[in-house]
Amino acid sequence: MSELLNFKVFEGYSADQLLDLCTSGEIIVSKHKQLLYQMGQKADSFGIVLSGAYKLSRPNPNGEDTIVHFSTPGDIIAAFIMAQPSPIYPVSSYAMGPSRFLKIPREVFLQKWKSQTDLIFKIQGLLSTRIGSLQTQKTLLKAPLSAKIAFLLIDILNKYEGDESTLPLPLTRKEIADSLGASVESVIRIMSDWSKKGIIETQDQQIKVLKLDKIIEEMSATSS
Amino acid sequence: MSELLNFKVFEGYSADQLLDLCTSGEIIVSKHKQLLYQMGQKADSFGIVLSGAYKLSRPNPNGEDTIVHFSTPGDIIAAFIMAQPSPIYPVSSYAMGPSRFLKIPREVFLQKWKSQTDLIFKIQGLLSTRIGSLQTQKTLLKAPLSAKIAFLLIDILNKYEGDESTLPLPLTRKEIADSLGASVESVIRIMSDWSKKGIIETQDQQIKVLKLDKIIEEMSATSS
DNA sequence: CGCCTCTTTGAGCTCAATCAAGGTGTGTGG
């Protein structure tokens, strides 16, 4: 459980303090595609992604799911709605590959977390990052699809602490499409092209970026 | 100054307490299009929109500005970055029509606001609304442009306390386009159509929604 | 071994972008 100490949110906390914060905490082990939280349900717990990843999604007008966020280890899910009078999960969360999640009851938040000013601001920092990312995506609305894919890959890579070039989560083309509001086919066409050019490599839904500079170029380039 | 008491964020606060929170506060009167905060600059103050409106924008890869948020009275600008070590404004803010803004130094936030747990969570509530709105916009990515415009108008109307049907801010077609990542011409085509059908009415950049139900229909309708 | 998910490729079509041109109102400097 001391793996928590590594996460930025808990910087400056001792093991004892953490233990107290995680009172009644329970480790949830999820299988690929398993539902963690259902949108619309009463939110009586929140928690932290320990390993693997979860995707947060909401249905669009066609009934398909749009992915609004990828939560990787260290990310806190649903904490910022805990302070509301009777919170409801605003999105659904599904595991991407085998994942683990430390689930903490809402009462613990209200009793122990709420008063930790520093912690609250750390969480607010995460939120702020998320808004930033959503805003950047908005500025890319008029950019070609290739730029959007490029940004998404880099955004996920950046979140990952180490500077590995392999994305830390299994990501299907469909998920990329659902996250960008594009069609699977279009995503495939662009990424196949990149594969041929040796810019990326895919094995078993593990995407590896070989030439980061080329991808960045892709974001601004007008040409093919 | 007691106009602050009406805003939801300050629910439950007495006039005296507010006066203390707003120590060293200064009322900024902005003219149309005037810059309030410049993206990238050191953030040494934050504040509350008193009247009028401000648009928050960021440049897109083409150098044009994309509007990421419309701030109406009661909205708090830049508060959630105040707790960061050396904050930088993440977006630029421009007045939309004559507006007033209560500007408060960062030190006051650190000294007086930060410790007011309730207040912090009220602000987090605003943030959370903003994320929700950005996420909804993301789910509309694949929807036709008319649905996006319809949602934008309704979103702005909803924020407005009273159930007036006139948008509380001067909104040009260009601004709508910049907010949705669309072209001005396309926005005009759709809105002209609505005007002809008597669904909306525009006078001097004041948009009035006459048939709310028709607009909502527009969001789901497949037909014209 | 049939079913399901994921990936791939091709063909055709459509929505909205772009380009072009013109109209109106407002502020501004000569």
Place this chain on the structure above:
DNA sequence: CCACACACCTTGATTGAGCTCAAAGAGGCG
């Protein structure tokens, strides 16, 4: 006070990026 620039709105014609539809191969799993 006029003319000129500028911001905003409008309409039409053309074009293209990306969507839809269709068909098929490749694992993986019960």
